Amino acid sequence: MCIVRRDITLAMRRRTDILTTLFFFIIVASLFPLGVGSEKEILRFLGPGVVWVAALLASMLALERLFASDYADGTLEQMLLTPQPLSVLVLGKVCAHWLLCGLPLVLIAPLIGLQYGLDGTALAVMMAALLIGTPVLSLVGAIGAALTLGLRGGGILLSLLVLPLYIPVLVYGAGAVTVSAIDLADVQPFMALLAAFLILALAFSPLATAAALRISVE
Amino acid sequence: MKFNWFHFSSPATFYGLAGRLTPWFFALALVSGVVALYWGFFETPERLGGSNPQKEYYRIIFVHVGSAWLSMWLYLVLAAWSALGLVFNTRLSYMMAVSVAPTGAIFTFLALVTGAFWGRPSWGTWWDWDPRLTSELILFFLYVGYLALHSAIDDARRADRASALLAIVGLVCVPIIYWSINCPDPNQCAALHQRSSMAEIEGNILFAMLALTFSFWMYSFGTSLLRVRSIIIEREAGTSWVDDQLELEARR
Amino acid sequence: MQHADARLQVAALEVQRGDRRLFSGLDFTLVSGELLHVRGPNGCGKTTLLRALCGLLLPQAGEVLWNGTSIRRLGEEFTRDVIFLGHLNGIKQELNGIENLRVAATLDGDQVDDAAIWDALKQIGLAGFEDLPTMVLSQGQKKRVALARLLLSGAKLWILDEPFVALDRRAVALLEALIVAQVGRGGLVVMTTHQEVALTSGTIRTLDLGGPVRGG
Numbered sequence: 001m002c003i004v005r006r007d008i009t010l011a012m013r014r015r016t017d018i019l020t021t022l023f024f025f026i027i028v029a030s031l032f033p034l035g036v037g038s039e040k041e042i043l044r045f046l047g048p049g050v051v052w053v054a055a056l057l058a059s060m061l062a063l064e065r066l067f068a069s070d071y072a073d074g075t076l077e078q079m080l081l082t083p084q085p086l087s088v089l090v091l092g093k094v095c096a097h098w099l100l101c102g103l104p105l106v107l108i109a110p111l112i113g114l115q116y117g118l119d120g121t122a123l124a125v126m127m128a129a130l131l132i133g134t135p136v137l138s139l140v141g142a143i144g145a146a147l148t149l150g151l152r153g154g155g156i157l158l159s160l161l162v163l164p165l166y167i168p169v170l171v172y173g174a175g176a177v178t179v180s181a182i183d184l185a186d187v188q189p190f191m192a193l194l195a196a197f198l199i200l201a202l203a204f205s206p207l208a209t210a211a212a213l214r215i216s217v218e
Numbered sequence: 219m220k221f222n223w224f225h226f227s228s229p230a231t232f233y234g235l236a237g238r239l240t241p242w243f244f245a246l247a248l249v250s251g252v253v254a255l256y257w258g259f260f261e262t263p264e265r266l267g268g269s270n271p272q273k274e275y276y277r278i279i280f281v282h283v284g285s286a287w288l289s290m291w292l293y294l295v296l297a298a299w300s301a302l303g304l305v306f307n308t309r310l311s312y313m314m315a316v317s318v319a320p321t322g323a324i325f326t327f328l329a330l331v332t333g334a335f336w337g338r339p340s341w342g343t344w345w346d347w348d349p350r351l352t353s354e355l356i357l358f359f360l361y362v363g364y365l366a367l368h369s370a371i372d373d374a375r376r377a378d379r380a381s382a383l384l385a386i387v388g389l390v391c392v393p394i395i396y397w398s399i400n401c402p403d404p405n406q407c408a409a410l411h412q413r414s415s416m417a418e419i420e421g422n423i424l425f426a427m428l429a430l431t432f433s434f435w436m437y438s439f440g441t442s443l444l445r446v447r448s449i450i451i452e453r454e455a456g457t458s459w460v461d462d463q464l465e466l467e468a469r470r
Numbered sequence: 471m472q473h474a475d476a477r478l479q480v481a482a483l484e485v486q487r488g489d490r491r492l493f494s495g496l497d498f499t500l501v502s503g504e505l506l507h508v509r510g511p512n513g514c515g516k517t518t519l520l521r522a523l524c525g526l527l528l529p530q531a532g533e534v535l536w537n538g539t540s541i542r543r544l545g546e547e548f549t550r551d552v553i554f555l556g557h558l559n560g561i562k563q564e565l566n567g568i569e570n571l572r573v574a575a576t577l578d579g580d581q582v583d584d585a586a587i588w589d590a591l592k593q594i595g596l597a598g599f600e601d602l603p604t605m606v607l608s609q610g611q612k613k614r615v616a617l618a619r620l621l622l623s624g625a626k627l628w629i630l631d632e633p634f635v636a637l638d639r640r641a642v643a644l645l646e647a648l649i650v651a652q653v654g655r656g657g658l659v660v661m662t663t664h665q666e667v668a669l670t671s672g673t674i675r676t677l678d679l680g681g682p683v684r685g686g
Contacts, residue, residue, distance in 0.1 A: 002573060002576045002577065003577075006573050009564075009569070010562060010564050010565070013564040013603075014564065069562075072558075073558060073560065073561065073563065074556060074557075074560035074561075075562055077526055077554075077556065077558070078554070078560040078577070080525075080526060081526070081549050081553075081554050082549060082578055082579070083546045083549045083550040083578065083579045084577060084579070085546070089577075143387055147380045148367070148370070151370045152370065157367065160359070160362065160366055161363045161366075161384060164356050164359045164360055164363065164388075164391075165391050167356065167395050167398060168394050168397075168398035171398045171399065172398060172402070175402050175403060204390075208383065208387055211383055212380065212383055215376060215379040216376065217526060218375070218376055218521075218526065218527050307530075373487070375486065375487075
């Protein structure tokens with residue numbers, strides 16, 4: 001779709017943005033062992049949670065950029081004035097955003113997981129969970145990004161608004177990985193729930209984001 | 219006589235109505251509060267029996283439960299006013315939402331603090347990641363988020379509408395968040411928190427709890443109306459009826 | 471291409487900015503072949519009015535009607551017929567002129583091929599600058615890229631907010647010609663500007679915010 005292609009082209013011309021998100025993820029995940037101690041058992045126990053929290057934070061940082069530049073140069077209001085339904089355009093932007101910021105996290109996560117001593121199945125489960133979960137984060141976060149467009153202290157405020165909404169994904173995403181160590185079959189309901197969240201988010205978040213954009217652009 | 223539902227939806231007329239009602243609500247709050255506290259202290263047994271006997275300090279449950287209920291109820295009220303505002307585009311609905319929010323946040327905070335105080339002597343810890351308490355914490359964040367968003371936006375209209383949308387999104391997410399905290403492992407969704415049904419609670423304790431809840435409820439009406447009056451004056455500052463009103467009050 | 475008859479109507483419009491009521495009870499009608507010149511001192515609400523006409527702003531009271539139906543209800547049918555050029559250019563810095571126009575045309579639903587885009591940029595005076603990222607262009611040149619959209623768009627209603635800002639004399643003349651052509655085709659133009667535009671056909675109407683709508 002046109003918007004997806006446009007956003008990816010734009011990002012390619014400013015490559016640093018993608019890389020900063022990725023490095024933030026890596027740094028945060030690496031900070032924990034330094035603070036908690038590097039005992040293998042503890043790390044393995046904390047691993048899933050830490051990776052997820054780091055992914056949450058990295059995702060959230062990247063959200064600010066979702067609409068900010070379009071808002072500043074006037075292309076956002078032009079998007080509101082096109083015949084295309086705004087939710088479709090929003091979906092396109094979020095899609096591009098996820099491809100640029102979420103997908104790299106999914107791909108790098110196994111490396112981080114190794115740092116925490118997670119084994120092969122756990123890593124596979126983690127990748128799968130992140131694959132389903134990070135789009136949800138992008139979709140839900142987009143609502144927050146749209147509401148806080150152009151505000152002072154936008155990034156922190158955005159985190160405050162969006163983090164409570166991220167909790168279900170965190171609980172089930174990390175839970176899936178933890179449970180996989182006990183019994184792989186138990187992972188299924190977690191994945192099903194994550195998938196359900198994804199479907200709900202796909203259905204409702206573009207509408208809410210579009211409404212939020214209209215409010216913010218006034 | 220045809221009752222005009224929208225008669226009071228103008229800030230000007232509502233101002234007067236709110237002014238007349240406020241003292242009544244505060245009076246009711248005070249009376250029921252006194253009754254509740256009296257009942258709670260003197261008419262109820264000295265210790266709470268059951269599987270985990272607790273001594274005098276259990277009485278804090280009256281405040282804790284009451285404020286927790288109010289915190290949840292007020293969030294619903296907040297979301298309802300927000301929805302009304304977005305659908306009908308009436309300024310007053312937004313003003314009511316903004317007035318209710320701080321009270322809701324205060325009750326949430328109160329519930330958390332009293333929960334901690336209750337937990338310390340009875341279970342030995344200040345904080346326990348108990349699902350209900352955690353959900354209450356999240357609710358607190360939702361309130362704070364609403365207030366923070368509203369105060370961060372300078373343009374009053376955008377502030378109203380943005381925070382209204384946030385309140386509604388929050389409302390939709392609350393059940394999901396609550397559910398995920400209560401049931402983090404879908405394979406075994408046992409009740410992690412002992413749920414006592416209302417019928418099992420002793421009559422006197424129940425009465426004191428309900429009475430205090432009622433008192434809190436009246437109090438929240440009172441403060442919200444008081445707050446909305448000052449918001450109305452502030453927002454409508456340029457209009458003639460406000461100038462008249464202020465003159466009237468200055469003369470008194 | 472002659473535009474079919476169209477009508478823009480405003481009924482009892484009341485618009486607020488923050489807590490300030492900018493104007494209320496505004497009524498006017500604009501039909502094909504007319505240009506509405508919105509005038510008034512700074513801060514009286516000209517830009518706000520134009521944004522309300524586009525549908526970007528929700529009015530406190532009253533309605534904006536396009537061909538008899540409220541623009542809220544028309545949605546896509548209205549946005550297809552309107553083009554808005556505001557204070558912000560609406561172009562991406564990192565893309566060059568061609569790419570910007572291509573994206574804009576695709577979003578607007580206009581079928582435009584590259585040859586037409588090159589042509590438009592040449593017409594607007596940017597020959598030789600088409601494939602440079604717009605961030606290296608001057609203010610006036612960026613504005614020209616934004617104006618090139620007018621050449622490519624088939625919209626009936628043009629809503630232009632201070633379109634002559636940052637343009638040099640040649641570009642001003644060019645834009646005037648475009649506006650005249652649009653009105654001549656039966657299109658409608660609403661603009662705010664401190665510049666007087668002389669039309670060869672059609673009528674100019676003036677709206678002084680705070681005063682009644684005058685014709686002629």
